[in-house]
Amino acid sequence: MPNDFISDADSRNRLAGLQNLLASGERSNTLCPEKESPFASFSLLWGTPAGTTQIAPYSFYELFAEPASQEDKIDSFLQVIQNLDDLNSIPKGQKKARALEISRILRDFGGYKGLKWNVTSGIADPYMKFMTRWKYPSYQNSFSPNGRFKSLEFPDSSVVVDLPHFSASLSRYLDCYSDDCALPTEWASWAGDMFTYAAHLDSVRTNDSLSYAAIRDTALNNIGGAHPRYSKFFGTGDFYADIDARNIASLINNRNLSLYDAIDRYYKQKEFSRFITFVNSYGGWKKFAEKVNKHYFFPLTVKLNPYLLEISKRAFMNKVLKGLLNEIGLD
Numbered sequence: 114m115p116n117d118f119i120s121d122a123d124s125r126n127r128l129a130g131l132q133n134l135l136a137s138g139e140r141s142n143t144l145c146p147e148k149e150s151p152f153a154s155f156s157l158l159w160g161t162p163a164g165t166t167q168i169a170p171y172s173f174y175e176l177f178a179e180p181a182s183q184e185d186k187i188d189s190f191l192q193v194i195q196n197l198d199d200l201n202s203i204p205k206g207q208k209k210a211r212a213l214e215i216s217r218i219l220r221d222f223g224g225y226k227g228l229k230w231n232v233t234s235g236i237a238d239p240y241m242k243f244m245t246r247w248k249y250p251s252y253q254n255s256f257s258p259n260g261r262f263k264s265l266e267f268p269d270s271s272v273v274v275d276l277p278h279f280s281a282s283l284s285r286y287l288d289c290y291s292d293d294c295a296l297p298t299e300w301a302s303w304a305g306d307m308f309t310y311a312a313h314l315d316s317v318r319t320n321d322s323l324s325y326a327a328i329r330d331t332a333l334n335n336i337g338g339a340h341p342r343y344s345k346f347f348g349t350g351d352f353y354a355d356i357d358a359r360n361i362a363s364l365i366n367n368r369n370l371s372l373y374d375a376i377d378r379y380y381k382q383k384e385f386s387r388f389i390t391f392v393n394s395y396g397g398w399k400k401f402a403e404k405v406n407k408h409y410f411f412p413l414t415v416k417l418n419p420y421l422l423e424i425s426k427r428a429f430m431n432k433v434l435k436g437l438l439n440e441i442g443l444d
Contacts, residue, residue: 183266187380190262190276193252194373200244209287212365212372216284218242222256223277225284233301234284256280264350265380271339275350279358286362297408303355303429304408310336310347311417311425317343318421325420332428347425352432356391363394388436398437405430 197215205211217237220230245252255262258277265274285301297304310332318328335343337352357379364375364385378384395401405426438444 183268184381186262186265190265191373191377191381193249193255193262194376196249197241197245198371198373200241200248202238202241208369208371209365212375213284213287214238214241215372216280216287218245219256219280220277220284222253223280224258225277225281230281230284233296234281234288271349272353273339273349274357275354278351279354282355282358283361286358287365290362290366299404299408302358303352304405306347306351306355307405307408307425307429308417308422310428311422313346314421314425315418325424328421329424329427332424333431336425336428337432347429353387356387356433359394360385360387360390363390386440388433388440391433392437398434401433402430 194215197218198211201211201214203211203214213235214237217235218241220226220234221237221242254260256276257263262276264276266272282302285298289296289298291298299305314328314332317323317331318325323331331343336347337349338344339349361372361375361379364370364379365372368375370378392398392401395404408426435444
């Protein structure tokens with residue numbers, strides 16, 4: 114590998130370590146670490162960014178193993194987070210910055226990449242991304258929109274979390290959590306989905322010849338739901354990804370948790386209520402409602418039917434309110 118692959122001195126030092134790793138042939142059985150694959154030597158050729166070719170060993174279990182249950186899937190997801198964190202070059206005390214780097218990599222693997230997302234939440238560290246592909250070659254496919262980690266499902270409820278969407282939203286919240294961001298943070302989360310859904314409602318209303326009253330009921334009943342048409346662009350996977358990304362970012366920001374600990378305590382230990390945490394992250398219901406009502410998305414806003422935009426806002430808040438009332442026992 115040529116030494117001019119990365120130019121700065123720090124990256125040259127890391128590159129030397131990378132070359133040693135390549136020479137050692139180290140591999141990983143990440144997703145099923147307790148099993149030693151009889152197919153451990155199975156390999157394929159993989160091109161490096163420098164244009165050279167190295168052997169990237171794949172674990173049989175990395176490629177084909179499926180978690181036996183949703184709990185096992187969360188454990189596997191946590192193991193991925195831990196493995197990526199071990200590759201992180203940012204000082205361990207900087208938990209938010211380390212979490213951001215991990216979320217950027219998973220964001221890119223999930224298809225949220227390119228100039229738009231580089232501007233939205235920053236560029237994934239090239240060295241860490243390269244090391245991830247080398248040590249854990251199945252991750253890129255596993256976290257793609259059709260991969261085995263495309264979502265987290267919770268059988269005891271209707272909740273589905275779209276993980277690529279979650280990683281993209283989380284990367285933005287970790288990049289800029291406050292209201293002082295030049296680019297409004299929620300554009301990469303629920304606000305972006307809310308405005309896209311309003312545009313979709315216009316198409317549904319026209320194609321189905323629905324009245325405004327009917328389209329209002331359609332939105333109220335289907336936002337955050339699973340209907341193939343009426344929930345499109347803001348279905349259950351997107352809705353819960355937006356909510357949970359905000360909550361995980363809040364735990365990292367306000368409780369100084371690592372990404373691993375935040376996900377463990379939120380999804381596995383279930384220490385935090387989803388909608389209570391979400392609404393409180395905005396300072397209570399009144400401030401959350403004000404945030405939604407005042408949100409704009411120029412230039413899309415000026416192109417939207419204002420009544421359908423209002424319907425979309427009300428449907429989103431109604432879905433959050435239902436979840437909140439359920440958690441406090443007032444549903």
